[in-house]
Amino acid sequence: xxxxxxxxxxxxxxxxxxxxxxxxxxxxxxxxxxxxxxxxxxxxxxxxxxxxxxxxxxxxxxxxxxxxxxxxxxxxxxxxxxxxxxxxxxxxxxxxxxxxxxxxx
Numbered sequence: 060x061x062x063x064x065x066x067x068x069x070x071x072x073x074x075x076x077x078x079x080x081x082x083x084x085x086x087x088x089x090x091x092x093x094x095x096x097x098x099x100x101x102x103x104x105x106x107x108x109x110x111x112x113x114x115x116x117x118x119x120x121x122x123x124x125x126x127x128x129x130x131x132x133x134x135x136x137x138x139x140x141x142x143x144x145x146x147x148x149x150x151x152x153x154x155x156x157x158x159x160x161x162x163x164x
Contacts, residue, residue: 091123101159120164122157
């Protein structure tokens with residue numbers, strides 16, 4: 060059963076009940092393909108990074124909220140992690156699609 064849906068991020072929270080194990084929970088889902096497509100488009104050109112460097116700031120990553128939740132369940136709290144730990148996570152090849160540059164951060 061749908062509990063909530065964020066109209067901006069598309070993040071949905073669903074109530075789930077497992078009758079076999081008699082367990083209830085919350086499932087979090089998000090259609091993050093549009094965000095990943097946008098990140099990949101930015102990775103394909105260096106213009107985004109160059110413009111940002113000239114302005115002394117550039118968006119190096121856009122992380123889907125559902126990935127943030129996944130990291131929380133794995134024990135990685137992006138809101139409490141050091142910048143060094145966040146960069147390490149984003150430079151992991153498994154999360155390269157979260158970056159807006161094809162280079163390492």
